[in-house]
Amino acid sequence: MYLMCKVLFTIFLRFLLISQVHSLPKKKSYSEIKSCNIGNLAEEIASYDSVVRDIVDYVVSGPFKRKTYDELEKFVDMFGARISGSQVLEDSIDYMIKLTQDEDLTDIVTEELEVPHWVREQEKITMLEPRSKNIAVLGLGRSVSTPPEGVTSDVVVFSSFKEFDDAPIEYVEGKIVLFNAIYTTYGETASYRTQGAVRAAEKGAVASLVRSITPFSINSPHTGSQYYSENVTKIPTAAITLEDADLINRFYTRGEKVVLNIKMQSSFETKTSRNTLIDFKGTKNPEKLVIVSGHIDSWDVGQGAMDDGGGLFVSWAAPIILKRLNLRPKRTVRAIFWTAEELGLIGAAAYAEKHKNESHNINFIMESDEGTFAPRGLAVAGTQEARCIIAEILKLFESINASTLVETDSPGSDITVIVKDGVPGASLHNANENYFWFHHTEGDTMNVENPEELDLCTAFWTAVAYIIADISVDIPR
Numbered sequence: 001m002y003l004m005c006k007v008l009f010t011i012f013l014r015f016l017l018i019s020q021v022h023s024l025p026k027k028k029s030y031s032e033i034k035s036c037n038i039g040n041l042a043e044e045i046a047s048y049d050s051v052v053r054d055i056v057d058y059v060v061s062g063p064f065k066r067k068t069y070d071e072l073e074k075f076v077d078m079f080g081a082r083i084s085g086s087q088v089l090e091d092s093i094d095y096m097i098k099l100t101q102d103e104d105l106t107d108i109v110t111e112e113l114e115v116p117h118w119v120r121e122q123e124k125i126t127m128l129e130p131r132s133k134n135i136a137v138l139g140l141g142r143s144v145s146t147p148p149e150g151v152t153s154d155v156v157v158f159s160s161f162k163e164f165d166d167a168p169i170e171y172v173e174g175k176i177v178l179f180n181a182i183y184t185t186y187g188e189t190a191s192y193r194t195q196g197a198v199r200a201a202e203k204g205a206v207a208s209l210v211r212s213i214t215p216f217s218i219n220s221p222h223t224g225s226q227y228y229s230e231n232v233t234k235i236p237t238a239a240i241t242l243e244d245a246d247l248i249n250r251f252y253t254r255g256e257k258v259v260l261n262i263k264m265q266s267s268f269e270t271k272t273s274r275n276t277l278i279d280f281k282g283t284k285n286p287e288k289l290v291i292v293s294g295h296i297d298s299w300d301v302g303q304g305a306m307d308d309g310g311g312l313f314v315s316w317a318a319p320i321i322l323k324r325l326n327l328r329p330k331r332t333v334r335a336i337f338w339t340a341e342e343l344g345l346i347g348a349a350a351y352a353e354k355h356k357n358e359s360h361n362i363n364f365i366m367e368s369d370e371g372t373f374a375p376r377g378l379a380v381a382g383t384q385e386a387r388c389i390i391a392e393i394l395k396l397f398e399s400i401n402a403s404t405l406v407e408t409d410s411p412g413s414d415i416t417v418i419v420k421d422g423v424p425g426a427s428l429h430n431a432n433e434n435y436f437w438f439h440h441t442e443g444d445t446m447n448v449e450n451p452e453e454l455d456l457c458t459a460f461w462t463a464v465a466y467i468i469a470d471i472s473v474d475i476p477r
């Protein structure tokens, strides 16, 4: 009887968890939005069908076939990880400028800004009790160091902020906190990484660990950004793997004392970096911009091939393909390679500030920073009228299965700082179901990229930017 109750209770708990996941705010697909009437514009947009076919042919089976992939491969093999403030990042920026100039695109500007330079040094976590074990670790961005001998204490485990908030201060004070929240969505679960250290320090914890923000693991820790607060003690903070988080939690749940020693060293300073702007000038309204973008910096692990090498290279390719095909639109197509995205959208924020008096000239802004797997369409922020026009354009991509419009208020990462002020924009909606398996890990390498899918993304990105830059109307705000 007891066993049966226990089984039923477990099923009930699981049901609760699943229904919770499924009741998260869901993005609507375009077919669910009320129908649009954009009048004669639909006919005009339909007339771009042959241009779309030309671009897709040129990239998927013509002279540009595999070009994006081959260039991305050379780039990430040569430079590897490109952390904010590093010399290797600056060298990689110079390389991209040269690569662009070699294509006879010379309208290139770089804009300097101050960026954080956080350098990971020794990191080691050892479980001392109930048995000795090395715990795989990646410190989180900007984490402070421990003393040389490390921090040694018991672990207290919480599966949510709610559970943490309910715990008395005495329970947390002097302890190492492990936030062991099960992955639901990135947006929701990442808050344990970005805010964990501050929350734990407010209750007197000596260090804070987070279960890596991923639904899947082969014992790979995932790094990422976290933010200290001015008035709260800065404590060392790191991510551990799903496997080790589960192990620690099992001991803890059985009432066994888990003692860890955490040793982390790092340095932090400010350096100068650059955003890179490449313009393919428009014929009629060169001051009006359609921006395609990705970030050139990466975390200090892996090769930054997926995050965000793919987004960087599809944005690099767009003006080049248009130039090669002699497709010069009415408005300017600007490619931007953002710097210092990973440490907190630093490059994009600097651009927004520097260009705030011209933001009315941004007709549409696009970013690819969530993978360049098979393209499915765009996630679009803007008015209903703007979305109707974009949806009509996306119909031209039915043959490559990329005509879905997803409604969102904050597309992309960098461009959120510009879109929040009412500038219409979009991020690449793609088949990125496994994106977070590799995100911010040593596993973010060329092995994750696929040449055919990258070609489709390149063609899609280029053609969408061209049409928006060339149609007779501005995207309404």
Ligand SMILES: [Zn+2]
Pocket (backbone or CB within 6 Å): 295, 307, 308, 341, 369, 413
């Ligand atoms: Zn990224």
